[in-house]
Amino acid sequence: MMPVENRRDVCLSHLRCDQLLNGELGHAAEATSRAHLAECVGCATRLEAHVQERARFAVPRRVPRSRRGIATAMVVAAAAVVVGVVVLRRSPRDEVVAPLGDAATTRVKGAPSIGFYVKHREVVRPGAPGEIVAPGDALDFTASIDHPAYLAIVSIDGAQVASVYYPAGDRAAPVAPGQAQVLPQSVVLDDVLGRERVYGVFCDRALAVDEIKAAIARDARPPGCVVDALTIEKRR
Amino acid sequence: MSDHATLERLYREQAPAVLRRARQILHDEDEARDALQEIFLALVDRFAFEERGGTTAWFYMRTTHFCLNRLRDGKNRARLRSEHGAPLPTSAPPRGETVMIARDVLARLPVELAEVAVYYYCDEMTHDEIATLLGCSRRHVGNLLARLHLEPTAECG
Numbered sequence: 001m002m003p004v005e006n007r008r009d010v011c012l013s014h015l016r017c018d019q020l021l022n023g024e025l026g027h028a029a030e031a032t033s034r035a036h037l038a039e040c041v042g043c044a045t046r047l048e049a050h051v052q053e054r055a056r057f058a059v060p061r062r063v064p065r066s067r068r069g070i071a072t073a074m075v076v077a078a079a080a081v082v083v084g085v086v087v088l089r090r091s092p093r094d095e096v097v098a099p100l101g102d103a104a105t106t107r108v109k110g111a112p113s114i115g116f117y118v119k120h121r122e123v124v125r126p127g128a129p130g131e132i133v134a135p136g137d138a139l140d141f142t143a144s145i146d147h148p149a150y151l152a153i154v155s156i157d158g159a160q161v162a163s164v165y166y167p168a169g170d171r172a173a174p175v176a177p178g179q180a181q182v183l184p185q186s187v188v189l190d191d192v193l194g195r196e197r198v199y200g201v202f203c204d205r206a207l208a209v210d211e212i213k214a215a216i217a218r219d220a221r222p223p224g225c226v227v228d229a230l231t232i233e234k235r236r
Numbered sequence: 237m238s239d240h241a242t243l244e245r246l247y248r249e250q251a252p253a254v255l256r257r258a259r260q261i262l263h264d265e266d267e268a269r270d271a272l273q274e275i276f277l278a279l280v281d282r283f284a285f286e287e288r289g290g291t292t293a294w295f296y297m298r299t300t301h302f303c304l305n306r307l308r309d310g311k312n313r314a315r316l317r318s319e320h321g322a323p324l325p326t327s328a329p330p331r332g333e334t335v336m337i338a339r340d341v342l343a344r345l346p347v348e349l350a351e352v353a354v355y356y357y358c359d360e361m362t363h364d365e366i367a368t369l370l371g372c373s374r375r376h377v378g379n380l381l382a383r384l385h386l387e388p389t390a391e392c393g
Contacts, residue, residue, distance in 0.1 A: 126248035
């Protein structure tokens, strides 16, 4: 058995695992770590535990309300009282998704949502709204929902072409209640660059994915479905 | 990328480790979650941080300092005195296990030793990694660990 101190010097600490997943190691350090992971079951298990920890993580970030935001809200409320009538108008896009910039803070608690992990050159990192990705990167999507439903994930890429990312079958796939559940298939990104919108369509029945794709392509919400969305930016 | 987007990215990348480590140090789910939120709220107020060893290392240090300070405040200390602590591990723990050091032990250790104890036992860092975080030599880390093993509290239980 390898002495404890020697093992500590070659095995991956928790810090090293997190740095690896966050893509912070230089090429040499990453290569060394990868080589070790290939032959050390203990470290591979530890890294996988970190990946799963991130996948299961579901604690929302507390966002402070800014003084400026409060002041603006008060002015708007006062103006509404003076006018006496408030007219709310929603665009077709608004019916499908919340604006990306507010998505993380304005999601209704308990509403279904999607997330993703990015695998770039063997390094896996959690994705965030506006994440910069590259052709060839693999995306692993997650789904969070508090009741059974059927899910399809559709993308509108930089060339405005709609694609189905999930599932591989003809109909929306069942998804069980749970937080940040990693879906059982990855998507490898193609060479089309630019801003890409990804829609998680949670439905009360197994709609045909072609029907879902067609609805999303024309900015409509499929009947009986709730839609969550996020954006990625594909660059070289 | 905007500050908002950067914060979101940092939260996704760093928050799981911040919470895991806060749980290990504080042994209290509510306090750990509070530490997580406080650390990120502080970033909103002052969106800049020194990166010694990289962003992840910075969050490791920030979490350690925050939690050790929590343990040291008078209110906690009074409560800790009445608690029974578990023994500090004296050898490398089994792989994949979550290791916790008794919080009363951490609260009583000198700051520098408590910090080293967390990095060494909880995070299983190498001497080099600890040296980078503390901004000191590898030799000094070895000396601190030797002192840690001499502490009566390190052998408690």
